[in-house]
Amino acid sequence: MKAVVLVAFGCPDCLENIGPFMERIMGRTPPPALIAAVRSRYEKIGGKSPLTEITSQQARALKTLLGSEFLVDFAYQYWRPEIPEVVFNLVQKGAKTIYFLPMSAFNSQVSTGAYQKTIKNLEEKFPEIKFYFKGGLAEEPYFIEAHRQLLTTALQPFSPKNTGIIFTAHNLPKKAIEQGDPYFAEFLKTVEAIARTFPFPWRYAFQSKGKSGEEWLKPEVDDVIISWQNQGVENIIVNPIGFVADHIETLYDLDIELKEKFSTVNIVRLPALNDHPLLIKALHQLVQKMEG
Ligand SMILES: CC1=C(CCC(=O)O)c2cc3nc(cc4[nH]c(cc5[nH]c(cc1n2)c(C)c5CCC(=O)O)c(CCC(=O)O)c4C)C(CCC(=O)O)=C3C
Numbered sequence: 629m630k631a632v633v634l635v636a637f638g639c640p641d642c643l644e645n646i647g648p649f650m651e652r653i654m655g656r657t658p659p660p661a662l663i664a665a666v667r668s669r670y671e672k673i674g675g676k677s678p679l680t681e682i683t684s685q686q687a688r689a690l691k692t693l694l695g696s697e698f699l700v701d702f703a704y705q706y707w708r709p710e711i712p713e714v715v716f717n718l719v720q721k722g723a724k725t726i727y728f729l730p731m732s733a734f735n736s737q738v739s740t741g742a743y744q745k746t747i748k749n750l751e752e753k754f755p756e757i758k759f760y761f762k763g764g765l766a767e768e769p770y771f772i773e774a775h776r777q778l779l780t781t782a783l784q785p786f787s788p789k790n791t792g793i794i795f796t797a798h799n800l801p802k803k804a805i806e807q808g809d810p811y812f813a814e815f816l817k818t819v820e821a822i823a824r825t826f827p828f829p830w831r832y833a834f835q836s837k838g839k840s841g842e843e844w845l846k847p848e849v850d851d852v853i854i855s856w857q858n859q860g861v862e863n864i865i866v867n868p869i870g871f872v873a874d875h876i877e878t879l880y881d882l883d884i885e886l887k888e889k890f891s892t893v894n895i896v897r898l899p900a901l902n903d904h905p906l907l908i909k910a911l912h913q914l915v916q917k918m919e920g
């Protein structure tokens with residue numbers, strides 16, 4: 629039996645678990661004021677992230693392409709269901725080969741780097757099971773094609789004269805890139821591949837930077853909007869290409885915070901790919917590459 633596990637960052641399953649979830653990500657106990665601030669953001673999106681529902685939909689959709697030969701499940705790095713417990717269950721169900729697909733557009737230590745470490749530890753615990761791990765989702769032609777389709781539709785009513793596109797990804801501490809993280813290079817390459825087919829001005833920008841005092845990457849999405857507003861841009865299409873599922877960073881940081889801050893410009897936020905059929909085909913391609 630073969631199995632595929634979609635591996636994602638994770639989200640707290642209830643408001644009470646926001647603190648413990650943050651502790652897992654940050655590797656230290658977060659100050660109560662920071663937990664309270666994050667909690668109020670979750671409350672404003674209805675008290676719960678849609679990430680788990682979307683990730684299970686992605687897994688179900690991939691299962692329909694893979695067929696009965698495969699078990700398909702999902703697991704999280706920073707919350708439950710955790711990677712080790714999901715792997716244990718799959719092995720009990722008879723899986724002999726497990727393919728891991730990180731649900732990340734771009735590689736970084738905090739996401740795919742951490743997932744890979746967890747999986748390496750499991751490899752030692754299950755020497756009889758074959759493990760495969762394949763990133764590079766954003767380089768898959770179907771991933772690029774999915775974004776081109778979403779943009780083509782969204783841009784229909786607009787003119788390049790007063791409309792621009794901002795592609796966003798989660799911000800990272802600047803030192804991560806200095807230490808060799810490929811995240812920014814992958815982000816830029818993907819954005820260029822998509823943007824060059826549209827006659828609209830475009831920029832890349834980072835969003836959702838952390839509260840730590842260190843230096844984070846630039847520009848922030850706010851910086852780009854301010855400079856475009858000054859140049860008379862009226863419509864701004866925001867494509868959060870760094871996320872393959874909608875969650876608090878799109879539903880709060882973009883849909884609530886950003887739109888409140890810039891109420892005089894028309895911000896059109898594109899959805900993440902979620903269960904877009906072409907994203908599922910991209911995942912299917914990655915499984916086929918690991919099989920071949
Ligand atoms: C690159 C990246 C992705 C994309 C990964 C991928 O998919 O490829 C991602 C996703 C996510 N991040 C999430 C949540 C949080 N991330 C935090 C903090 C941080 N994230 C970071 C990076 C990333 N994060 C970093 C460098 C920090 C600072 C750490 C520190 O300071 O040491 C904090 C702490 C508070 C704050 O700093 O805001 C929270 C609550 C959720 C859940 C959303 C939901 O529940 O809907 C998701 C999917």
Ligand SMILES: [Fe+2]
Pocket residue numbers: 798
């Ligand atoms: Fe995060």
